[in-house]
Amino acid sequence: MPHVEFTLSLKLESEANARGLHWRAKHARVKEIRTWAGLMTKQKMQPWMRDPVVVVVTRLAPRLLDDDNIYGSCKAVRDGIADGLGLKSDRQDKISWFAAQEKAARYSVRILIHPRTAICAVCRDKEEHDKWVLVDWRMGLGLCEKCVSYYPKDNP
Ligand SMILES: [Zn+2]
Numbered sequence: 001m002p003h004v005e006f007t008l009s010l011k012l013e014s015e016a017n018a019r020g021l022h023w024r025a026k027h028a029r030v031k032e033i034r035t036w037a038g039l040m041t042k043q044k045m046q047p048w049m050r051d052p053v054v055v056v057v058t059r060l061a062p063r064l065l066d067d068d069n070i071y072g073s074c075k076a077v078r079d080g081i082a083d084g085l086g087l088k089s090d091r092q093d094k095i096s097w098f099a100a101q102e103k104a105a106r107y108s109v110r111i112l113i114h115p116r117t118a119i120c121a122v123c124r125d126k127e128e129h130d131k132w133v134l135v136d137w138r139m140g141l142g143l144c145e146k147c148v149s150y151y152p153k154d155n156p
Helices: 015-019 023-043 067-073 075-084
Strands: 004-008 053-061 095-103 108-115 132-136 141-144
Touching (some): 004 023, 053 075, 075 095
Antiparallel strands (some): 053 108
16 A cells, blocks of 8 residues: 655644643644644655545654543644645545554654555455444555454354
């Protein structure tokens, strides 16, 4: 599967840390992150990125955040990626968003963009995005609603 992956040397604050900043400093920081993510996405633009895509934003940091806080901390990056893809806002249905985090000695953000297409590993159907029970976008393989019923539910 085609994909684009790049890392930004950005420190994504938790919402709690960001609250301690003056609103002007916070605003400037959000704008800086959004602009940087937008420019990098635009630079990596491929023809398939005009079609629906899956975007995985992974926050790398020495300390992990609560699950509730990951999406919030990635907001400015998401807005920037949507800008870079030429979309009006991060609410666009052309993008399926996933946020993840990993422990690392230094702060950074890894961005992975895949086409939002997959083939059922069993029947080879190309189903709509919301029909998947399980999907691995990196492999471009899924398990469709039809085929999942063939799998034994009680046996390990
Ligand atoms: Zn199937």
